[in-house]
Amino acid sequence: MARDASHFDLTPRAVVTVASAEEVARLFAVGLPLTFRSGGTSLSGQGVTDGILVDSRRHFRDIAVLDHGLRVRVGPGATVRQVNARLARYGRMLGPDPASEVACTLGGVVANNSSGMACGTAANSYALIDSVVVVLPSGTILDTGDTDADDRLRALEPALWEGLARLRDRVRDDPASRTSVERQFALKNTMGYGLNALLDHDRPADILTHLLVGSEGTLGFLASIVMRTVPVHAHARTGFLVFEDLAAATAALPELVATGPAAIELLDATSLRVGQPDLDALHTLNIRDQAALLVEYRAGSAAEADDQAGRATGVLGRLDLETPPALMADAAARNRLWHLRKGLYAKVAGARPAGTAALLEDIAVPVPELLPTCRELIGLFERHAYDHAVIFGHAKDGNIHFMLTERLGDPSGRDRFGRFTEDMVGLVLSRGGTLKAEHGTGRMMTPFVRRQYGDELYDVMREIKRLCDPGGILNPGVLLSDDPGAHLAGLKTSPPVEEEVDRCVECGFCEPVCPSRDLTTTPRQRIVLRRAIEQARRDGDPALVASLEKDYEYDGVDTCAVDGMCQTACPVQINTGDLVRRLRSTDAQAAWSFAARHWSATTRTMGAALSTARRLPLIASPVSRAAHRAVGAPLWTRDLPGGGSPRPRLTPAGRPDAILFASCTNTMFGPTSKDTGDTPPRSPHRDTGDMRSAFALLCARAGIVLATPPGLPGLCCGTPWKSKGMTRGHDAMAERVRPALAGDVPVVVDAASCTEGLRQLVGADATIIDAVQYTADVLLDRLTVTERLGDLALHPTCSAQRMGLTPALLKVAGAVAERVTVPSSWGCCGFAGDRGLLHPELTAAATAPQVAELAGRHFDAYASCNRTCEVGMTRATGHPYVHVLDVLERVTR
Structure with missing residues (x-):
């Protein structure tokens, strides 16, 4: 739990999980150093500590939409994507748009004053913060949104109130300080504290609210945040402009900025070479010194977007470009352009040599200073032999990112990085820039805060810290340090371990989508532990290796x-499941190989066992619990269905469709029962049938002729073997399935996970289509809905998401119901084939957010597209x- 996306590695004395502001206040009273962290996507070291690490993600995920979406109240543990999903129905979104939106939490976004591709300084956290509930190190809990917040702050914290008023006047009354603050915060600037709060606000309570933005957890704990929102501009026109060189690209910026684009992203020649295989427009280009600008115009309607693009056409036509200018409306084409831009980090970080760290830094300079x-x-990269460094970023704001790779565990690598950093600091400050534009000061830039601001303003920052945190217990070593x-x-060391482990940059993007995140470990943590085991092995510590393993x-x-x-x-496309499958490969290979050869009998036996257990629950329950405790056997519970029917054999006379x-x-899991045991379903639609029969009936009504492959009862998609790393059984099944499916007739599969597994098993030997996709594409237009439902709760599956099946699933669901609800907290149900039987606690933890979101709401039916997932969701919700x-x-x- 100690590692984050930065290149720092500190081990905390303890990890504490807090659930309320009151618990945080009691924790402050202990007087030990505390560092608050939620998503762990920070890149500058503000989320690691050798003191007490406090997890604020698990219990602070509440989201409440206010004023019809104009504002939103959010707990610090909710991610940006989760908040935007809740706001989408109101046509609103958060202003900050960081690339890490899937994983970064609003607490971290505000604490770092994160911005992103398009928000600039006009829609970042500082500009849109409305109020906060803050817990101060003294234990005081203050809601700065209360009408009497300033009076309460004065009464409860008189020294803080008076001190903030004094610092406000001190900066305002000093012309040099005022000028310096105004100049530096005209840029995107997350270096040090946000001293612009002393100029922009009068009441100490309001100053405190805005000083907390970008304070990186060094002044207080944000227990709740109210943010103003911005409209969603769903229509966009995007262009990719390739110039002869950087000089030509930056020279075009003033005219392009004047046309009012939402974003202008710069890509240097190295970036273009990295992305060349992924973009058709670059395939024929001989990349030498070229640079590109990715320009996007956004509006609330297609007509407005067309109007913006039309006004920009004249400017684009005057530019001397290497490729023809075009502003595209096609979503797929636009997504390819943004995939190139957002994928640069992944391309470079994923290809770095094993044992090196990917260092992503960000700076901002006035736009006229961008080219020099x-x-x-680039000259510094050459001088310090960083041969594969890339430059990209938000050109409209003069904010660029650069990334290089280094062996930080090697003293020579650390020293080279230190020399480069010293030269880079001198360069940026000589150009009137800021050393941090988006990623926060963290530990990375603390030695240089005084150099950027000067002694007077640095002293003001020191006084802010002393007033809020006189004991210095909050995130020591972060944001301000004289070291x-x-x-x-x-700094981190990353010993080579396995292919998936070596590519990981520990960004944590994977964590919000992991079903075990609130139970045991996440993919990032699994990889961190693999690295720890290897490091302990190298350090000659067998006791630690044994304990960790x-x-x-x-x-x-x-x-x-x-x-x-x-x-x-994952930005570098790691499937941690591949690693776990290999680790699961055990001496059970022979047993699973036997099952592959006798799969028909195996499935019938498992189905019969479930049916027997339902008929004899008083015997089945204690026997199952005892076997589960003794040897880890699957656990039978009363909410499981009985066994299903044998697989059909269809042999039409003519050629099937x-x-x-x-x-x-x-076959193993029968239809959802009218009685699910201890928690009977509350749906009026209890006449649920066998899905295979349902699909056959739908095909018959649509005039589609079906056949089944020869030997079907003994065939399988291979997923049971693949998920356990049983390669021998998987290969044996593949040898039987491939010839049975070979041909030009499409193969339709009636469970999403089996569709995915079968595609991987047979490759190009057959055309594999999921039954939902086939229904959406072929059957729907031939069917007549006679009784449309009102409300349907829908659970997409992880397989459906990975295969791009969800749009088809939503199309079919929309045909059967007036209103389709996919919980905004949707995620993998964790049943995962047999995991729900072996470890039911995994399903309970994975589905808890969805269960809470659906509680108390009525639906006419509950649906998914995979049998085991349906079993898992039935168990979790009781529906x-x-x-x-x-x-x-x-x-x-």
Whole structure:
């Protein structure tokens, strides 16, 4: 839990999880050094500590939309993406738009004054903060949104109130200080404290609110945040402008900025070479010194976007470009451009040599200084032999990022990085810039805060810290430090381990989508532990190796759902499930190989066992619990269905339209029962049938002829073997399945996870289509809905997400119900084939947010697209989840 996305590595004395502002106040009374952290995406070291690390993510995820979306109250542990999902129905969003939105929390965004691609300084956290509930180190809890907040601050914290008023006047009355603050905060600037608060606000309570923005957890704990929102501009026109060189690109900026684009992103020649394979426009280009600007105009309607693009056409036509200018409206084409821009970090970081760290830094300079700054920065890369460094960033704001890789565990690498940093600091300050534009001061830039601001303003910052945190317990060593070597202390070492581990940059993007995140470990933590085991092995500490490996068996291997959702969020495309599958490969290979050869009998036996257990629950429950405790056998509970029916055998006389590959999960798990045991379903639609029968009926109504492959009862998609690392059984099954499916007739699969598994198993030997996709593309137009439902709760599956099946799922769901609800807290259910039977606590933890969100709401039906996921969601909610095609069959009778 100690590691974050930065290149610093400190081990905390303890990790504490807090659940309320009152608990934080009691924690302050202990008087020990505290560092608050939620998402852990920070890049400058503000989220690591050798004191007490306080987790504020797990219990501070509340989101309340206010004033019809004009404001939103958020706990510090909710991610930007979660907040924007809740605001979407109001046509609003948060102003800050960091690339890490999937993982970064609003607490971190505000504490770092994060911005992003388009928000600049007009819509960042400082500009849009409305009020906060802050816990001060004294234990005082203050809501700065209360009408009497300033009076309460004066009464409860008189020294703080008086001190802030005094510092306000001190800066305002000093012309040099005022000029310096105005100049530096005209840029995107997250270096030191936000002294512009002393100029922009009069009441100490308001000054405090805005000083907390960008304070990196050094002044108080943000227990709740109220932010003003901005409109969603859903229509965009995007252009990719390639220039002869950096000089030509930066020379075009003034005219382009005057056309009012939402974003202008700069990519240097190295960036273009890195991204060349992914963009058609670059394929034929001989990249030498070229640079590009990615320009986007955004509006609330297509007509407004077209109008903006039209006004910009004249300017684009006057530019001397290497490729023809064009502003595209096509979403797919625009997404490819942004994929190139956002993927630069992934490309470079993912290709770095094993054992090196990816260092992503950010600076800002006045726009006229951008070209000379970039030129001199490239010169520094050459001088210090950083051969593969890239420059990209937000050109409209003069804010650029650069990334290089270094062996920080090697003294020579650390020294080279130190020399480069010293030269870079001198360069940026000589150009009137700021050393941190978005990523916060952290530990990385603390030695240089005084150099950027001068002695007087640095002393003001010191006084702010003393007034708020007189004991110096909050995040010591962050933002302010007089240690000239602070940026080179406590650096990470990353010993080579495994392919997935070596590529990881520990950014934490994977954590919000991981079903075990609130139970045991996340993908980032699994990888951190693999590195720790290897480092202990290298250090000659066998006792630590044994201890870590023993705990890792449950925390890292057994409770991993291997659902692959981590890969969908990972900037370097790591599927930690692949690693866990290999770690699961055990001496059970022979047993699973036997099962592969006798799969029909195996599935029928498992289904019969479930049916028997339902008939004899008083015997099945204690026997199952005893076997589960003794040998880790699957745990039977009363909310599980009975076994299903044998897989069908369809042999039409003529050529079929499609081959139905019926999933064996529907043989093992029968239809959702009218009685789910201890928690009976509350849906009026209890006449749930077999999904395979439902799909066959739908095809018959649509005039589609189905057949099944020869030997179907003994065939499988291979997922049970792959998820356990049982390569021999997986290969044996592949040898049987591939010839059975070979041909030109499309193969339709009735469970999403089986569709994905079968595609991986047979490759290009057959065309594999999920039944939901087939229904959306072929059947829907041939069917008539006779009884449309009112409200449908829908659970997309992780397989559906990875395969891009969710749009088709939503299309089918929209055909059967007036209103379709996918919980904004949606995630993998954690049932994961048999994980829900082996470790039901995984499913309970993974589904808890969805259960809370759906509680107390009425739906006419509950649907998904995979049998085991339906079982998991039924168990979690007490409502009978069925396949969406089962619902479609009912409403088209």
